[in-house]
Amino acid sequence: MYTRPVNRSIIDELSEHVTLRMSSYLEQAHDGKWIEHKSHSDYDLWFITAGSVKITIHGMEHIAAPGDVVFFYPDMPYTASATGELCQFIYMHFDFSISEQRRILEQFQLSGIVPGKRICEETALFISSYQRLKHGSVASGSPLYLKATLLLVISKILELHGQGLYNGEFLKDGQRNKTEGNLGVLQGVFQYVDANLHRPIRVHELASIAGVSEKYFISLFKKTLGITPGQYMNQIKMNRARDYLYEKKYTIQQIAGFLGYPDPFTFSKAFKKVYHVPPSKFE
Incomplete structure (x- = not known):
C-alpha cells in the first residue's frame, strides 16, 4: 500500500461528525523543584501563562515559554519540570473524535509546542473563558463557551499544520503512535x-x-x-x-x-x- 501525505481537509469535510469532550481542566502553579513523570489516556493541552516548562520526550528536551501551547497525544510518556523559580499553566484533558474514531488527531504530526505568536488570539480567548468560568458565576462563565474556545484552538493548530507553519516535534515519523487504520x-x-x-x-x-x-x-x-x-x-x-x-x-x-x-x-x-x-x- 502506498501512503500519501495526510491532508487535514478531511476533518473539515466531516466536521458534522466531530465530537469534542472536555474531561478535566485546571490551572496549576509549581515552584522550581517541581518535576513530573506522566502520560495521559486522552489528549492534553497546556496553556503556559507564566515561567517556562522543560518537557523531555524520548530523551529530547523542549522548552515551552509563556504564551506557548503544549500538545500531548494520549499515552505519551513525558517528564516536565520548571526551568526557573515558578511556572504556571492551564491544562485541558479532552477527547476529539470523528464518529467512532477517537484518535483521529494522531494521524497528523501535531504533538509538540505550538509557538505563542502563531496562536495568540485563540489562546487569549481560551484563557479568558477559563478565568471567567473559574472566578465568575453562571452568568459570566460557561463550560459551553470554554468548549467552543477549545475547539477554536484545536482548529487553529490544524490550520497552522496544514499551512506548513507548525509541525509537532515531540514524535518523529518513526515514533508516532499507530492508530487503527491509516x-x-x-x-x-x-x-x-x-x-x-x-x-x-x-x-x-x-x-x-x-x-x-x-x-x-x-x-x-x-x-x-x-x-x-x-x-x-x-x-x-x-x-x-x-x-x-x-x-x-x-x-x-x-x-x-x-x-x-x-x-x-x-x-x-x-x-x-x-x-x-x-x-x-x-x-
Missing part, C-alpha cells in the same frame, strides 16, 4: 471521490485506489474514519449540495446531476434526510 493510505480515495461525484462510485473502485481488497478496505476505512465508505460519500455529496445551493446559480435538477442522482426527487429526498428541509427551502 489516513495517508486513503488520500487518493478522497481525491477520487471528489472527482467522481457526478456518477455512482462502487466500493471496489475505492479499494483498488487504496491498493487493498474490498473486504479489507471497508474495515480499514471504518477503523480510520469511524464511518463507512458509503456514509463518507453521502456526506461529501451533501457538503457539495449545500455549497451549490449557497451559490444560487444552479437549479435543483442541475445539482442533482452534478452529484450523480438520477433525478431531482431522489436528490431532494437524500438532502432532506440530512438537513431536515428540502433543497428548495434551504437557506
Whole structure:
C-alpha cells in the first residue's frame, strides 16, 4: 500500500461528525523543584501563562515559554519540570473524535509546542473563558463557551499544520503512535471521490485506489474514519449540495446531476434526510 501525505481537509469535510469532550481542566502553579513523570489516556493541552516548562520526550528536551501551547497525544510518556523559580499553566484533558474514531488527531504530526505568536488570539480567548468560568458565576462563565474556545484552538493548530507553519516535534515519523487504520493510505480515495461525484462510485473502485481488497478496505476505512465508505460519500455529496445551493446559480435538477442522482426527487429526498428541509427551502 502506498501512503500519501495526510491532508487535514478531511476533518473539515466531516466536521458534522466531530465530537469534542472536555474531561478535566485546571490551572496549576509549581515552584522550581517541581518535576513530573506522566502520560495521559486522552489528549492534553497546556496553556503556559507564566515561567517556562522543560518537557523531555524520548530523551529530547523542549522548552515551552509563556504564551506557548503544549500538545500531548494520549499515552505519551513525558517528564516536565520548571526551568526557573515558578511556572504556571492551564491544562485541558479532552477527547476529539470523528464518529467512532477517537484518535483521529494522531494521524497528523501535531504533538509538540505550538509557538505563542502563531496562536495568540485563540489562546487569549481560551484563557479568558477559563478565568471567567473559574472566578465568575453562571452568568459570566460557561463550560459551553470554554468548549467552543477549545475547539477554536484545536482548529487553529490544524490550520497552522496544514499551512506548513507548525509541525509537532515531540514524535518523529518513526515514533508516532499507530492508530487503527491509516489516513495517508486513503488520500487518493478522497481525491477520487471528489472527482467522481457526478456518477455512482462502487466500493471496489475505492479499494483498488487504496491498493487493498474490498473486504479489507471497508474495515480499514471504518477503523480510520469511524464511518463507512458509503456514509463518507453521502456526506461529501451533501457538503457539495449545500455549497451549490449557497451559490444560487444552479437549479435543483442541475445539482442533482452534478452529484450523480438520477433525478431531482431522489436528490431532494437524500438532502432532506440530512438537513431536515428540502433543497428548495434551504437557506
